Amino acid sequence: MEIKNKKDEYIYFDNASTTKIDVRVLEAMLPYLKEEYGNPQALYDLGSNANEAIETAREKVADLIGALPEEIYFTSNGTESNNFALDGLTQPAKKNGNHILTSKIEHYSILNKIKDLEKKGFNTDYLKVDGKGLLDAKNIKKHVKDDTILISVMHANNEIGTIQDLKKISEITKESDIIFHSDGVATAGIIPVDVKELGIDSYSFSSQQMYGPKGEAALYVKKGIRIKPFLIGGVQEKGRRAGTENVPGIVGFGKAAEIAKKELEKNNKNIKKLRDMLISGLFKRIKHIKLNGGRERRLPGNVHVSFKYIEGESIILRLNFEKIAAATGSSCASYALKSSHVLDAIGLDPEVAQGSILFSIGKYNKVREIRRLLEILPPIISKLREMSPLYNKKGV
Numbered sequence: 001m002e003i004k005n006k007k008d009e010y011i012y013f014d015n016a017s018t019t020k021i022d023v024r025v026l027e028a029m030l031p032y033l034k035e036e037y038g039n040p041q042a043l044y045d046l047g048s049n050a051n052e053a054i055e056t057a058r059e060k061v062a063d064l065i066g067a068l069p070e071e072i073y074f075t076s077n078g079t080e081s082n083n084f085a086l087d088g089l090t091q092p093a094k095k096n097g098n099h100i101l102t103s104k105i106e107h108y109s110i111l112n113k114i115k116d117l118e119k120k121g122f123n124t125d126y127l128k129v130d131g132k133g134l135l136d137a138k139n140i141k142k143h144v145k146d147d148t149i150l151i152s153v154m155h156a157n158n159e160i161g162t163i164q165d166l167k168k169i170s171e172i173t174k175e176s177d178i179i180f181h182s183d184g185v186a187t188a189g190i191i192p193v194d195v196k197e198l199g200i201d202s203y204s205f206s207s208q209q210m211y212g213p214k215g216e217a218a219l220y221v222k223k224g225i226r227i228k229p230f231l232i233g234g235v236q237e238k239g240r241r242a243g244t245e246n247v248p249g250i251v252g253f254g255k256a257a258e259i260a261k262k263e264l265e266k267n268n269k270n271i272k273k274l275r276d277m278l279i280s281g282l283f284k285r286i287k288h289i290k291l292n293g294g295r296e297r298r299l300p301g302n303v304h305v306s307f308k309y310i311e312g313e314s315i316i317l318r319l320n321f322e323k324i325a326a327a328t329g330s331s332c333a334s335y336a337l338k339s340s341h342v343l344d345a346i347g348l349d350p351e352v353a354q355g356s357i358l359f360s361i362g363k364y365n366k367v368r369e370i371r372r373l374l375e376i377l378p379p380i381i382s383k384l385r386e387m388s389p390l391y392n393k394k395g396v
Contacts, residue, residue: 011324011369015209015301015362016158016186021252022211028255029213032248040245041236050247057254061218064257065184065203066194073219073237074250078185079109080230081204081219084241085181086113088227089202090122090150093179097147100124101140104345105133105157107183111341114152127153132294133162133346141172148176154183155193155203159342159358160293161302163191170199179225185209185217189260190299191268201225207249211363212256216249267363271300274361274370278303281374286381290352292343301361306343306352309391310384315357318380324373327358351390 012020032053038046040054055069062069075081090100102114104126114124125143129135135153151173156163166182173180181202187193188203189210195203202225206217221227233242282289288308307315312328319326343353359373385391 009323011365011372013324013326013359013361013365013369013373015365016299016358016360017327018208018214019211019362020364021213022256022259024259025212025252025255029248029252032251036247040247041234050245053247053251054245057250057257060254060258062220064193064261065188065205065220066196067203067220068223070238071220071223073221073241074245074253075217075219075230075241076215076246077208077217078107078183078204078206081185081206081217082107082109082183083113084219084230085202085204085221085227086110086117086150086152088221088230088240089179089181089225090117091228092226093149097145097149098122099145099148101127101143101148101151103127103129103135103153105129105159105162105342106152106154107158107185110152110154110183129162129345131346132297133157133160133292133342134294134297135164135169137165137168137172140169144172144176144178148178150179150181152181152183155187156184156191156299157293157342158186159340160304160346161186161299162293163187163297163299165297166198166200173201174199186299189257189264190301192264195220195222202227207253207256210256210260213249213252216246216253218253263363268300271361271363271365274365274367275301275303277367278359278361278370278373279305281370282377285374285378290348292346292348292356301365303359303361305357305359306348307355307357307381308352309388310355310381312354312356314384315355315377315380318384319376322376324376327360328356 036049038050040047040051058069058072062072075084098121100114100122118124127135127140153164153169155166170180180200182200184203184205188205201222203220208214229240231242236242236245282305290306292304292306316326316328339350339353343356
């Protein structure tokens, strides 16, 4: 029996890119868009109210990751947080060395910023990952030098969902007195995070991945770690990131963090069920596919699959015609039309990599949406393979 989709309903499986705002978050933001519009630095009541709202949000955002409020700096997005961290942490530490360690599967906001730092005299080693996208702590230790000042490793990969063992890596950084930064945009508000327990010095995370507003993010910097100001100007964010604060966005971020912490376990239980239902259904209905990333150390909503002999962009366009949204990889590279550096790093054959799709499931997805996808997708794959010279050439 055909499963009908509700009229005009769009099925959204691109939650790794951004999420639908929680209505409770929107309601928390509205007063600061309408009545409470004062500049937080002003001395009158409208300003004081806005400043108080920022500090309340800072407490909630800090609580989500086990940090102190004074260790949180608000930024505009994950990319800015990562740039802030790499620029701000390396400059004060430069007197101790100029060597940086990172992985080959980092987000472009890390990789391209490091390229910029290399032009300024820093040296970098790019660590290999295994076929699941995991780093080997022993290999990291081998690459540590006397002049290594920073290790930057993402908490989880935004494409294939692999979750790194940050605690093991932090043991290495502590032994050698190296600053440890992690890009947590794919994890904060999605899986449990405690920066003290993980032993990290700096952590980037974003509102839009946890059903909060776009244009708001944060950088955690451990108390006592020196960081150079990122935006020079006034006194905002303790002089580290000057500029008039986005009060509604910060308030929304705070509310999203509060909700995420409270509902994390319940959300993950439901999301994992949908994820496993989708993976199982895909492998039952479609031949010649591959799940990328590990089965165990994987983000709860991540289903990254390669469909052999066809192109991912063609699948996305046909799904869009059926009002289903998914992604071919990182949203920051979706228009590049080139093989993902992440899939290349895990050793995926380019012919297989080009047929890769990321279905990222969130808290608003339903069982009927998974069923609808499993109904729509197999005929799309069959049709595209019929037209594929690669498929016909293989004679499969």
